[in-house]
Amino acid sequence: xxxxxxxxxxxxxxxxxxxxxxxxxxxxLSELTHSHYRRCPPYRLIVDAxxxxxxxxxxxxxxxxxxxxxxxxxxxxxxxxEEVVKVMTSSGSTGQAVSRIFLDRDNSRKQSRxxxxxxxxxxxxxxxPLLILDTExxxxxxxxxxxxxxxxxxxxxxxxxxxxxxxxxxNLKADRLKAFIDxxxxxxxxxxxxxxxxxxxxxxxMEKAGLSFRLEDGILFHIGGWxxxxxxxxxxxxxxxxxxSLFGRVRVHNYYGMAEQLGxxxxxxxxxxxxxxIYSDVxxxxxxxxxxxGSGERGLLELLSLLPGSYPGHVLLTEDEGxxxxxxxxxxxxxxxxxxxxxxxxxxxxxxxxxxxxxx
Amino acid sequence: xxxVNYLIGxxxxxxxxxxxxxxxxCALAADFSTALLADGEIRTMPDALSLAFWCRKANIKRLRxxxxxxxxxxxxxxxxHIAPANVPVNFAxxxxxxxxxxxxxxxxxxxxxxxxxxxxxxxLKAVLSGHPEIEKRTALISYxxxxxxxxxxxxxxxxxxxxxxxxxxxxxxxxxxKPGCQDICFADRFSFAILxxxxxxxxxETALRTLARNFYNDTYLMDQNACxxxxxxxxxxxxxxxREKFWAAVEKEAAGRYRLQAASAVAKFDQSCREAVELAGLxxxxxxxxxxxxxxxxxxxxxxxxxxxRGSCGYFYEYDLENFGLLKDLVSEKCQTVTYYGLxxxxxxxxxxxxxxxxxxxxxxVGSAMDIGLIWDxxxxxxxxxxxxxxxxxxxxxxxxxxxxxx
Numbered sequence: 001x002x003x004x005x006x007x008x009x010x011x012x013x014x015x016x017x018x019x020x021x022x023x024x025x026x027x028x029l030s031e032l033t034h035s036h037y038r039r040c041p042p043y044r045l046i047v048d049a050x051x052x053x054x055x056x057x058x059x060x061x062x063x064x065x066x067x068x069x070x071x072x073x074x075x076x077x078x079x080x081x082e083e084v085v086k087v088m089t090s091s092g093s094t095g096q097a098v099s100r101i102f103l104d105r106d107n108s109r110k111q112s113r114x115x116x117x118x119x120x121x122x123x124x125x126x127x128x129p130l131l132i133l134d135t136e137x138x139x140x141x142x143x144x145x146x147x148x149x150x151x152x153x154x155x156x157x158x159x160x161x162x163x164x165x166x167x168x169x170x171n172l173k174a175d176r177l178k179a180f181i182d183x184x185x186x187x188x189x190x191x192x193x194x195x196x197x198x199x200x201x202x203x204x205x206m207e208k209a210g211l212s213f214r215l216e217d218g219i220l221f222h223i224g225g226w227x228x229x230x231x232x233x234x235x236x237x238x239x240x241x242x243x244x245s246l247f248g249r250v251r252v253h254n255y256y257g258m259a260e261q262l263g264x265x266x267x268x269x270x271x272x273x274x275x276x277x278i279y280s281d282v283x284x285x286x287x288x289x290x291x292x293x294g295s296g297e298r299g300l301l302e303l304l305s306l307l308p309g310s311y312p313g314h315v316l317l318t319e320d321e322g323x324x325x326x327x328x329x330x331x332x333x334x335x336x337x338x339x340x341x342x343x344x345x346x347x348x349x350x351x352x353x354x355x356x357x358x359x360x
Numbered sequence: 361x362x363x364v365n366y367l368i369g370x371x372x373x374x375x376x377x378x379x380x381x382x383x384x385x386c387a388l389a390a391d392f393s394t395a396l397l398a399d400g401e402i403r404t405m406p407d408a409l410s411l412a413f414w415c416r417k418a419n420i421k422r423l424r425x426x427x428x429x430x431x432x433x434x435x436x437x438x439x440x441h442i443a444p445a446n447v448p449v450n451f452a453x454x455x456x457x458x459x460x461x462x463x464x465x466x467x468x469x470x471x472x473x474x475x476x477x478x479x480x481x482x483x484l485k486a487v488l489s490g491h492p493e494i495e496k497r498t499a500l501i502s503y504x505x506x507x508x509x510x511x512x513x514x515x516x517x518x519x520x521x522x523x524x525x526x527x528x529x530x531x532x533x534x535x536x537x538k539p540g541c542q543d544i545c546f547a548d549r550f551s552f553a554i555l556x557x558x559x560x561x562x563x564x565e566t567a568l569r570t571l572a573r574n575f576y577n578d579t580y581l582m583d584q585n586a587c588x589x590x591x592x593x594x595x596x597x598x599x600x601x602x603r604e605k606f607w608a609a610v611e612k613e614a615a616g617r618y619r620l621q622a623a624s625a626v627a628k629f630d631q632s633c634r635e636a637v638e639l640a641g642l643x644x645x646x647x648x649x650x651x652x653x654x655x656x657x658x659x660x661x662x663x664x665x666x667x668x669x670r671g672s673c674g675y676f677y678e679y680d681l682e683n684f685g686l687l688k689d690l691v692s693e694k695c696q697t698v699t700y701y702g703l704x705x706x707x708x709x710x711x712x713x714x715x716x717x718x719x720x721x722x723x724x725x726v727g728s729a730m731d732i733g734l735i736w737d738x739x740x741x742x743x744x745x746x747x748x749x750x751x752x753x754x755x756x757x758x759x760x761x762x763x764x765x766x767x
Contacts, residue, residue: 042637045636045637045640045643046633046636046637048636049632049636049643049645049646050636050645050646051645066633067626067629067630067633069626069630070630070633070634073630073634074634074637287620287621287622287625287626287651288620288625288650288651288652289650289651289652290625290629290650290651300622300625300626317626317629319623319626321622345622345623345626346621346622346623347623
């Protein structure tokens, strides 16, 4: 009962075409909806209020979705509390409520296995020397141990000689960086960090200090919001160029994922396309009525994931805008949909009588 | 004062009051109306046009004539207005009402960048130059949120007009004012509609379209976020196709006019899911018409319904109202406007009076929720803004009558 990872163990993470994937998702998502409907009372209330019938839903697009914000507002779990082994919290902007995602052992294991399968398909099965472009503080400091810390811990499993580029005060440790790169001259080097933090604290500081390296073969995975960078008019192209000008030959992979669906991440390939793996899928919906949009049409991203078993997060409506760029036809050879993300939707300007004095 | 930008007038505002409905202020209102109507930019703004319409000569005359002629009223002096930041032309209504009462006025203009605000100010400024007595009693200001500046104005004011809901009222009231200062406070309010399903069912195509347009104006025009916009729709005679006919017509109206922001769509969807859980047992079902209309059909009302049931941008609660008795439990002092369709409004008024309800100040037909006037939130604003000069003759004079002026 339920989706088993073993069913897909032998399948390449980007190895299912449109029809195969649809067949899998019809079955797997329906099973998840059933399971959450039975085991998560709040989820059942929502499904019932909207008059959805879990027995009748077949197509992935028809599965009832939950808005991601709901995980900040309600406690949503499909297992007894005592089976929860980890509660993930989203980082969230300062002062905002955080999501709470309840993971049981099985869900947690699925997340790390799937992340491994996806990342390994890019870097190979061997562990590589790993440079974290962040501070080790996020691991130690409980207050900072949110999705950011978890991301670093999660990624560390791909590394050897894990080295942090920043000290506890977010200052670049040039000596440590140099020593790491010298130690691993000629090897493939893995780097990991958060998009905006890398830009400011590593790339920016290296540039100021006149520091640069000539890696033969580097791989950078970075994740996180682009808002700060967009405000400075930095796009992916400029970002990648800056990385290469300071580090040498580096394959740069931006990836996308949310605390609400850890594990089944979306990774950008060498052609700059953000890909769905076999573990996840994306649907784009028109804001006016949530109708499903086609390729090239901009709308709200709905993310589907096969992993969430202990909380009803398998079908989530995000607050990010994007568009499908293609399916099964990327020149990189990976199958599945690939898409573009245009960032968070603009906050609504609402008229009304309240809140006059403090707001500007 | 540093940090204060005078859009009209200056710090040397004349605070000497005028008589209520002084000819000079009536003349200004009439000219303001004419100038607004003649302005190309204003003509594209429905809310600014409603201001122009309200200020027209005939309307002012009608309002003046409706007052007891034997009353001798005078403004209180300087009125300081904190206008809502997010209702574009409300500041101008607040100004005109208080000016008609005879006050000098210091008005803090809304801070949000609405195109209506500079347009209305531009017209008012030009008109004022032809009315020096009113001009010297008028100042329109803007400044960033700053307690020190607000406190300084509060200390000078004879009347404070505080819009903007509970938080603003509490904030401004905490600032010192003259001991005799009159505060007119507009707290957060809650409103609902009572519609008769049978009346909707029987309405012809044109009447239905008009009803939908009126309902749209009561709600979507201000993102359903004005105090007088209905949150709950109570249905009388709910059985039958009237209800669905109504919503279909509203959807049609909104589809052509409302610019639904993606963030609002997501917020409504999120709220509906959250409330399916939080109002468990009370939600019969949720229907959405695209993302334009969300309808939560309720089987019962929660505790503190007036604070809990708040929708915006087209998010409504529906309830079958079999008898008015339910309103006794629902209505508190927070309740402001009842909009109605297809029933006798006197029944509602008499219910409020007979049961001694602490809320419901206005009972208006669907389409009039936003019509602001001299009676608002249960206040007769002219009276609240002015002083009555009481005159008593010596006993025995004038046939032994003690008082000439009614209180």
